[in-house]
Amino acid sequence: MTALTLGALGVVFGDIGTSPLYAMQTVFVSEGLRADESHVYGIISLVVWSITIIVSLKYVTFIMRADNGGEGGIMALIALVQGATLNSRAAKAVLVALGIFGAALFYGDGMITPAISVLSAVEGLKVVTPSLESLVVPIALTVLTALFAIQRFGTEAVGRLFGPVMALWFAVLAVAGLGQVVRDPGVLRALSPVYGIEFFLDEGVVAFLALGAVVLAVTGAEALYADMGHFGRPAIRRAWFLFVFPALTLNYLGQGALILDSPTTIESPFFLLLPAWALIPAVVLATAATVIASQAVISGAFSVTRQAVALGFLPRLKIRHTSEAEGQVYVPAINGLLFVAVVGLVIGFGSSTALGSAYGIAVTGTLAIDTILYFVVVRTLWRRPLWLVVTGSALFLLVDLAFFGANIPKITHGGWFPLTLALVVFVLLTTWQRGRELVTAKRAQTDGLLVDFVEEIRTMDPPVFRAPGTAVCLTAAAGTMPLALRENVEHNHVVHEAVVIVSVETRKVPHVPRAERIVVDDLGYRDDGIMHISMRFGFQDEHDVPAALRQAAEQGLEVDIDVDGATYFVSRITIVRGDAPGMSTWRKKLFMAMANTSTNPVDTFCLPEHRIVTVGSYVEF
Incomplete structure (x- = not known):
């Protein structure tokens, strides 16, 4: 039980666990928010309650119940929908197509996550010595090159280190945030949803657009579901509620308190929470954590590709099994394409803040599609009452679509990338599926x-x-x-x-x-x-x-x-x-x-x- 929980801590939560590196920074810098009490408390409230509603309630409590033979993820949802009994064949086709588009968006996530995570970690060097800023991109590219180069060897050996490293990471998150909260306990008031509501009532459009960056705090929520087959629902739930959720909450509270105390820290609130002597070790640990987060997403892309091939959405690709462990696979073609795309993103965008605009649209699109497919499963396979399905889906979709709508203005600032990529992948997947049907019939x-x-x-x-x-x-x-x-x-x-x-x-x-x-x-x-x-x-x-x-x-x-x-x-x-x-x-x-x-x-x-x-x-x- 403990080993599974530690393993889940190391693999499943890498993406969402590294969000504190860039989420608050992106919210305040890209949206131009003020470092005063109404804005800071409002943003903290939105962040904490977004994590609570989307991760704790939607994924951990509800969606993770929809497993397909113990496996999770959007491909598992597609398989469940394909096996469901619907009155209209056209409706099923639309739902499957929607799921395929969600899977296509996941590939965008698999490209952006390594780029934004590693960049945000290496950017800590600018806090140590501003003169090192010119080295951020070269160092990030070196780390990413090494990461993709070792994929062929598999992650089993390195995986044993993931749990302890991420346990240390979440401990650092909690301690760094708690220290600032102790110095300014008034920030605990931001836990109330009232501040988020007041922020919307007072700021209107500004608050709505800020959701486009707030969603960065929940990136990686899909990983909780996608990796369910590796560790099981109980282990993931224990790791989330006992370790990850409290650590994230404390760190975001601490960053908010720091910004209120010193508004100039909005450029890098995470690293400035730490004492000067801890900056270099923190950069090293953050880089290790982001590599782990990236590894989880890359492995997820391999797994989704394998499932897509098996379900007839892609041609047979060269897939290597890197160990005797189930699911440990390596797809050379996908690894190469991801690497080229990640390098292009790092060079093209140059900073984690700039990449934040591209990230949100992919994340929010997947969140909404998961909600729709899940409630189709609830109604058609589990036979739950229609009123319950409509109420639940409406509540979660309201949140998902609010985040998605807030990211629409960012399409011209980078959001076009995951949408364009998803459209290309969607055309490829559906073309192969249809062509395969015709050729098989012939x-x-x-x-x-x-x-x-x-x-x-x-x-x-x-x-x-x-x-x-x-x-x-x-x-x-x-x-x-x-x-x-x-x-x-x-x-x-x-x-x-x-x-x-x-x-x-x-x-x-x-x-x-x-x-x-x-x-x-x-x-x-x-x-x-x-x-x-x-x-x-x-x-x-x-x-x-x-x-x-x-x-x-x-x-x-x-x-x-x-x-x-x-x-x-x-x-x-x-x-x-x-x-x-x-x-x-x-x-x-x-x-x-x-x-x-x-x-x-x-x-x-x-x-x-x-x-x-x-x-x-x-x-x-």
Whole structure:
């Protein structure tokens, strides 16, 4: 229990735990607020109650109940919605599309978080010595380069250090804030929501626009939900309410008290909470904390990519498992794209304050989409009363959309970046999903049915030659004829003594139990040595076909198969653009370009490279 809580503290809360580095600074500097009691108390009240409503209530108390086989995150919500019963297919399609756009926004978060977090930490050097300001960007780029370079080795070894480092970080947050609160206990009045309400009543538009920066205090809320499968709901809740929430509250109170006491500190209130002797150690610790926060988001991007591939929203990508631990994966293509984008953001924006304008729109968009999908699940899967669903969703959406609206004016100041990126990713995901559906249907139409092939083999005169050994043929869809097997019969007039036709199905759950993984079909005859095996994997499972074959052999089959000596027949399909309806020309071209990036199924399904026979053909769609 303690180990899980410490692990959650190290991985889950890195993003939201480093928000005090830049949230208050961005609020006062970018929005031009006054360092007087009404503004400071109003902002502190908004920050604390935003964290309370969005994180403590919405995510930790409610949304984390919506798990998909123990897994969380927006992809899990999409899978739940896909499995829900809705009266309108169009409504389900819209909701799934909304979820895909939320996942696309998450990639923007994965790019901005490392840039803004590391920059804000290294900017502490300016407090130590103003002359070091010119070194901030080069040092930040060096740290980020090292961070992305080590991704290929995985995070398991480093992960053991994450918990203690973040525990020390939250202790520093709490102690630094508490020290200033003790000197100015009057700041505790800002805990009352009355000050936030009065700030809105008195300032109106200024207060509303300030929400665009206040939301930076809740960045990382999605990580609490997305990482639920790694640590479990209880561990995350304990870490949040016992450690993280109190530490964040104390630090924000302390920063507010410091700004009131010395208005010039708005340029860097976090570091100026600390005594001069502690600045260098604090910069080092803050940099370590932001690297951990960045690591969590980068790993999350790898995980979302893996789930997107499994659910059919992306082509097969090269995915490496960096350890025996579930979910420890590395996606080289995503790592490279994230690194290029992060470097561009650091150089292009140059400071954490400037990046704050780009950050908010991605965060608030994801918050609102999570709320909508969650309450769809509450109504359609949990069958809760309509009045309860409408009331709950209206209350949370009011908060989410207020934050989103406050960030709209920032679109021209950097908010365009995550929106543009999300739109591009959304087009890619939906194009691949639709194109895959069309190509799969076309293949099912042209390849023919398995049962017809079996009858054809039985009635051939003279009989086809049955070569010794086992042939494993992968097919695109259950019930359809594998192209490689048909070509082998037509051109070589050969069928192996044991033929195993394999179709791989990715279920809309994270993990499929071992007992439910294998379904065997003798295709109508038990004496011909030809069988079909449907292998069912969850979107978090490794698609290991040989291991599943061994499991099937252990359970007993109509004919003995030699898994270790089997020959694997793989179809290599070239996609050709035709005049078939269902997709515009430009999207067909995009789909074909994406198809060229797809990895070899040998890697995807863990097939032995030295026993592969590849047969090529083409599909026109």
